[in-house]
Amino acid sequence: MRFKKMALGIAAAAMLGGGLLSGATPSNAEDQIYIPLLTYRTGPFAGSGTPIANGLHDYLTMLNERDGGIGGVKLAIEECETGYNAQKGVECYEGTKGKGAVVYNPYSTGITLQLIPKAPVDKIPILSMGYGLSATAVGSKFPWTFNAPATYWSQMSAIIKYIDSQDGGIKGKKIGFIYLDVGYGREPIPLLEELSKEMGFEVLLVPVGGKEMQNQSSHWLQVRKEKPDYMIMWGWGAMNPTAVKEAAKIRYPMDKFIGVWWSGGNVDLRPAGEDGKGYKSTNFHSTGTNYGAIQDIIKHVVDKGLSQVDKASVGDNYYNRGVMNAVLIAEAIRTAQEKTGVKAITGVEMRVGLENLNLTSERLAEIGLEGFTNPIKVTCDDHAGAHPIYIQQWDGKGWNKVSDWFTPMTERVRPKLVAAAEEWVKDKPDWETQTCE
Amino acid sequence: MGGLLYNVFIDPFMQMGSAPDLLLQVLWEGFVSGTLYALIALGFVLIFKASGVFNFAQGIMVVFGALSLVGLIALGVPAILAIVMCIGIMAALAYSVEKLVLRPLVNQEPIILFMATIGLNFFLIGLGELVFGGEPKVMPTEQLGLPTGSWDFDVLGGLVIIQQLDVAAAAVACTLVAGLAIFFNKTRIGRALRAVADDHQAALSVGISLNQIWRIVWFSAGIVALATGIMWGARSDVSFALSIVALKALPVLILGGFTSIPGAIVGGLIIGFGEKIAEFYWGPLVGGSIESWFPYFLALIFLLFRPQGLFGEKIIDRV
Numbered sequence: 001m002r003f004k005k006m007a008l009g010i011a012a013a014a015m016l017g018g019g020l021l022s023g024a025t026p027s028n029a030e031d032q033i034y035i036p037l038l039t040y041r042t043g044p045f046a047g048s049g050t051p052i053a054n055g056l057h058d059y060l061t062m063l064n065e066r067d068g069g070i071g072g073v074k075l076a077i078e079e080c081e082t083g084y085n086a087q088k089g090v091e092c093y094e095g096t097k098g099k100g101a102v103v104y105n106p107y108s109t110g111i112t113l114q115l116i117p118k119a120p121v122d123k124i125p126i127l128s129m130g131y132g133l134s135a136t137a138v139g140s141k142f143p144w145t146f147n148a149p150a151t152y153w154s155q156m157s158a159i160i161k162y163i164d165s166q167d168g169g170i171k172g173k174k175i176g177f178i179y180l181d182v183g184y185g186r187e188p189i190p191l192l193e194e195l196s197k198e199m200g201f202e203v204l205l206v207p208v209g210g211k212e213m214q215n216q217s218s219h220w221l222q223v224r225k226e227k228p229d230y231m232i233m234w235g236w237g238a239m240n241p242t243a244v245k246e247a248a249k250i251r252y253p254m255d256k257f258i259g260v261w262w263s264g265g266n267v268d269l270r271p272a273g274e275d276g277k278g279y280k281s282t283n284f285h286s287t288g289t290n291y292g293a294i295q296d297i298i299k300h301v302v303d304k305g306l307s308q309v310d311k312a313s314v315g316d317n318y319y320n321r322g323v324m325n326a327v328l329i330a331e332a333i334r335t336a337q338e339k340t341g342v343k344a345i346t347g348v349e350m351r352v353g354l355e356n357l358n359l360t361s362e363r364l365a366e367i368g369l370e371g372f373t374n375p376i377k378v379t380c381d382d383h384a385g386a387h388p389i390y391i392q393q394w395d396g397k398g399w400n401k402v403s404d405w406f407t408p409m410t411e412r413v414r415p416k417l418v419a420a421a422e423e424w425v426k427d428k429p430d431w432e433t434q435t436c437e
Numbered sequence: 438m439g440g441l442l443y444n445v446f447i448d449p450f451m452q453m454g455s456a457p458d459l460l461l462q463v464l465w466e467g468f469v470s471g472t473l474y475a476l477i478a479l480g481f482v483l484i485f486k487a488s489g490v491f492n493f494a495q496g497i498m499v500v501f502g503a504l505s506l507v508g509l510i511a512l513g514v515p516a517i518l519a520i521v522m523c524i525g526i527m528a529a530l531a532y533s534v535e536k537l538v539l540r541p542l543v544n545q546e547p548i549i550l551f552m553a554t555i556g557l558n559f560f561l562i563g564l565g566e567l568v569f570g571g572e573p574k575v576m577p578t579e580q581l582g583l584p585t586g587s588w589d590f591d592v593l594g595g596l597v598i599i600q601q602l603d604v605a606a607a608a609v610a611c612t613l614v615a616g617l618a619i620f621f622n623k624t625r626i627g628r629a630l631r632a633v634a635d636d637h638q639a640a641l642s643v644g645i646s647l648n649q650i651w652r653i654v655w656f657s658a659g660i661v662a663l664a665t666g667i668m669w670g671a672r673s674d675v676s677f678a679l680s681i682v683a684l685k686a687l688p689v690l691i692l693g694g695f696t697s698i699p700g701a702i703v704g705g706l707i708i709g710f711g712e713k714i715a716e717f718y719w720g721p722l723v724g725g726s727i728e729s730w731f732p733y734f735l736a737l738i739f740l741l742f743r744p745q746g747l748f749g750e751k752i753i754d755r756v
Contacts, residue, residue, distance in 0.1 A: 043676035046571030164625035181726050211681050211731035214673040216717035217466040218728060225459055225717075238573065245673060249587070249600060271575045271674040416513070 032076045033069070033333060033344060035060060036096035038089055038106050041308075044213065045084035045237035047267045048318060050106065054309040055078065055322020058301045059293070063282035063330055065300040070330055071337040073344050084237070086110040093118065102333070102350040103127050105325060109184035112145075121293040124347035125354055128286065129325045130155070130261060130340040134187060137384030138421035139355065143434040148328065149284050149376045149387035152260075153417060154408035156188040156232070158389050159258055159282060160195055161409050163230050167298075171200040176228030178219065178235070178243060178244045181207035184262075185234045191416060192232075198412070204228050213239040220246040233259040240268035244276045254278030258391070265318040269394045284389045285324045285373040287399050289315035292368025294323065317392075317399060324373060331367075332357050355380055374405050380436035386410040449718035458595025463717045464710065469603045471709020472610035477665050477686040478693065478701035480658035485695045486634040487654040488539065490550035494558040496680030498659060501565050502596055502673045503666025507574040516580040520733060527659030535651045543647070544637075562677070573676035576667065583671055608667035613664055617657060618698045626653060634696060688732035692739050694746025703747060708732045719741070 039053035040046060060077050069075050078099075080092035089111030093104060104119075104126050106112045112132035120127050126145045128136070134151035136142040150158070164170040177192060179185030189205070196203045204226050206219050216239075223231065231252060235243050240263045247257050255278040259268075264281025272279075286420035289295065297299060301307045313319055336345045336353025345353070359376040374388045425431045453460045477495065484492040505526050509519035538553050578585055584601035622626035632640040633650045641647055662683075662692070666675070669682055693704025712735075716728040739747060 041571045042677065043571070044676065044681060047565075047674070047676050050572050205725065207724065207726035210728070211685070211729045214669065214678055214682050215470065215685070215728070217470070218463065218713045218720070219725070220715075221463055221466065222721065222725070223457065223719055224462075225456070229592045238673065238676050241573070242673040249598065251598070267573060271573070273575075390674050406580070411496035 003190065009365050012200045015143070022265075031344060032074045033094075033102055034076045034078070034100040035103065035329060036092070036099070036101050037077060037079045038082050038092050038104060038108075038111065039079045040082050040084045040107070042081060043083040043085075044210075048237050048240070048265060049084060049107065051163060051265065051267065051309070051313060051316055051318035052322040052325070054307060054313075055319040055324075056105070056326045057322070058297045058307045058309065058314075059323045059326035060330065061306055062293070062297045062300045065306070066296055070333045071343050073337075081112060081132075082106075082108065084108050084110075086114050090114050094162065097124060100346065102345055102347050103354070105129065106132070106327070109133070109187060113183055115238075116142070116145055122347070123351075125351040127328060128326070129328060129355060131184065133424075134191070134384075135417055135424050137382060137417050139379065139381045139383040139434070140436045141421040141425050141431075141433050142383065143355075143432060144351060146378060146383040148357070148378050148384050149373070150389065150408060150415075151384045151386075152188045152234075153191040153413050154384065154386045154410070155260060155282060155389065156191050157195065157409035157413045158406065159201070159232055159260075161406065162258070162391060162403065164199070167229075173229040174202040174204060174226065176204040176206060176223055176226065176231040178206040178208060178223070178231060178233050180213070180234060180236050180239050181209050182238065188234065190412065190420075194416065195412065197205070197410075208235070208239055208243075214238065216242050217370050220250050220252070223247070223252060224250040225435060229256065231257045232255065233263045235259065235263040235268075240265070240269040240368075244269060244272040244279055247270060248275035255280065255393070258282070259390070261321075264392060264399070266313075266316040266398070274396045276394050279394045280391050280402070281394075281399075281422065282389045283392050283399075283401075284387065285315070285320055286371065287315060287317045287320055287392075291372055293327075293372075294320075294368075296368060297323070320372075327367070328357065328359070328376070329371065331359055331363070355383070356376060360389035380434065386413065438628050440576065444722055452718060456595060457593040458519070458597050459717075461593060461715050465597065465599060465603075467710035468706070469607050469709070470713065471706035472607045472614070473665060473669060474685055474689050474709050475614055475702045475705025476610040476661055477683050478689040478705050479698065480613055480661035480665075481686055481690055482693075482695065482698060482701045483617070483630075483654040483657050483661075485690075487630055487650050488550060489634075490554060491549045491690075491695070492658065493551065494553040494561060495658060495662060495686070496683030497558050497561040497565065497677075498530070498662035499666040499683045500675075500677055501530075501561050501666075502659065502663030502678045503670040503679060504565055504569040504574065506663070506667060507576060507670075507675050508569050510577050510580055511574075516577070516582070517701065519526070520581075523663055524660065527663055528656050531652050531655035531659055534655050535648055537648075539651050540648060553660070562680075565677070573674040573678075575669075576670040576675050577670050581667065581671075583667075602668075602671055606672065609664055609668055613661065614702055617661070618702070620657075621698060626650070630654065684721065688736040690746070691733070691736035691748055694748045697746065697748035700746055700748030705735075707734065709720075711735045723748035 030436050037056055040049035041053055060075050081091055082089040085206050101124050109132050112128045115126050128147045132147050133154040136145035136147055137151045257279050259281035261282045269276045302311050332353035336349040337343055339352050339356055340349045342349050357378040361375050364370055376387055386408045388407045390401055390405050391403040392399040393402040448597050480495050506523045509522055535699055537730055542550055583605055586601050588599045590597045621630055629645045689704040689708050693700025712728045715731045720727045
């Protein structure tokens with residue numbers, strides 16, 4: 001009986017506490033900007049998800065600690081664990097959107113695909129930074145989704161362009177594409193196949209099922225048999241280190257193995273170590289800590305014990321990816337405040353901010369990130385841009401930039417994106433579009 | 438139609454004949470995977486024999502064992518001592534599971550015990566993430582004395598590359614499988630285990646301690662999990678994704694039977710060889726990635742002819 005009373009008491013206290021907590025957000029909504037972060041620090045993809053979550057969280061927390069938020073308004077940051085699972089991602093979305101969310105960063109193409117139709121209904125934009133559905137770059141057809149600085153299609157075209165610039169061109173070559181067999185991995189295949197016809201190269205598709213991420217020996221024996229001239233990888237989580245190890249095992253020339261920017265984390269290459277020497281991946285921002293903003297993160301967040309990151313991992317590639325994503329969020333909020341005059345913005349104003357985002361070199365220098373990334377500009381019609389990327393190479397211990405910044409094949413990709421966007425909205429008569437001048 | 442038949446029934450065999458070195462390489466990869474599958478399956482079989490329950494937590498035990506080892510070595514504990522301490526952790530886990538999960542559920546339906554192992558799975562995931570974090574770790578192969586090089590053999594007009602780590606993995610798996618098979622077939626405890634598997638109450642009535650048997654099998658399953666975690670973790674990395682690999686033992690169990698130690702060994706090897714050969718020679722015909730479902734397909738074919746599994750006991754019920 002006593003136990004029963006105690007249990008009831010705890011339950012009541014929990015309900016009351018929960019009510020107070022959930023009530024805190026709406027009542028304070030006017031003096032804060034609520035940013036839910038759909039992250040994953042658990043499960044098979046935690047290796048990739050954790051450093052990104054740390055970077056995202058730490059930059060936004062630094063703005064709160066150093067500047068008191070953005071434009072005098074504090075940021076309310078709340079992480080929701082998705083485990084890289086689309087169903088859990090939607091649950092996170094539904095559970096947080098009512099708290100005044102201004103933007104969602106799904107960190108999964110699968111979750112992004114689920115949220116794209118919800119964004120115009122709930123008036124909360126989606127920022128799938130460098131991932132998601134490539135066609136959402138067409139802002140006139142997808143007013144509520146943004147995927148700057150470049151789509152998967154742009155990125156694939158950039159890798160193909162890079163290969164074309166090596167060893168006498170890509171024509172007549174065989175290009176292997178090993179990918180995680182989910183929405184994310186399959187996304188660039190239509191473009192790859194079209195480019196193969198246009199540019200005269202052969203494609204070898206090597207899908208890796210989610211259950212086989214750490215069991216890729218037969219996939220790489222396929223590569224050994226087919227002898228592709230180059231291998232491109234769209235991997236994530238545990239797939240990445242296994243693929244690099246297996247490639248080394250069959251003696252695939254590492255300098256001809258190029259990963260997408262989600263297959264280029266320190267955490268992906270550390271297990272391979274020296275064996276991964278020569279492996280390349282694309283990137284759209286720098287690594288390291290030699291930036292004012294990152295030093296501020298260390299000073300105001302990490303050293304104060306407000307972060308979950310191990311200090312030695314600050315500046316790693318995926319950590320800086322999270323920082324980069326947080327910079328886009330913060331700069332879009334700032335832009336939204338300037339454009340609309342509203343300080344405690346909502347999703348509606350955030351959309352304006354994202355659509356007018358103009359991260360110039362000067363602005364990057366002002367925020368302590370000079371040279372961290374190439375300038376990024378988003379417009380009404382182009383929600384991604386085809387911003388330049390560069391190639392980095394693993395030296396056994398860390399990444400080195402081995403190419404200049406170069407642009408994707410915009411002239412080939414943009415018409416395909418427009419066609420794909422039109423195809424997507426074709427059978428949705430009520431779909432919200434916009435006219436861009 | 439003719440082309441399809443050729444691609445399915447002729448071409449793969451032509452490929453085997455024209456590149457026998459690759460066939461040998463595929464068979465070697467299948468053998469290494471097969472021995473590790475057999476090892477994982479053995480963990481399931483031991484627990485199923487003793488308690489009639491499919492241990493859903495076996496996969497996370499693999500992760501937990503490997504993470505404990507990496508964590509201890511990272512703290513500066515010498516590798517040998519770390520392994521001994523991990524064996525101790527597995528013993529403590531076995532004791533706790535018996536005391537806190539199984540004993541209160543004696544005489545409950547098997548499905549209740551199964552649900553309890555699902556709960557245990559989530560508890561261990563949470564505990565593991567709390568203690569070790571979700572980030573993947575690198576297995577310190579050098580400190581553990583695991584080899585990392587490879588041997589090249591010029592055979593059959595081609596090259597076969599044998600990773601020394603794979604040889605070590607296969608050797609560890611074979612030794613453990615053989616050792617456990619002998620232990621549970623030839624010793625007094627093994628006979629007691631078989632008695633428990635046949636009838637809990639009859640075993641109790643002749644003085645066999647159910648609790649002790651459960652502790653022993655859970656400890657053995659823990660050792661198996663630790664060995665699998667070390668070897669598979671060294672082949673890729675130590676992350677929570679390893680638990681998915683452990684579930685590859687399911688088709689092995691379907692094929693070999695849930696109660697047969699020889700079944701786990703033979704089933705593991707059949708699945709190991711089968712999935713690699715199928716993925717390599719027939720996978721490209723259907724766009725690849727058939728390794729995820731082919732083992733189940735193979736197991737179902739066996740089930741058509743032997744519903745109790747290859748070595749499972751035939752169930753005869755009075756009606």
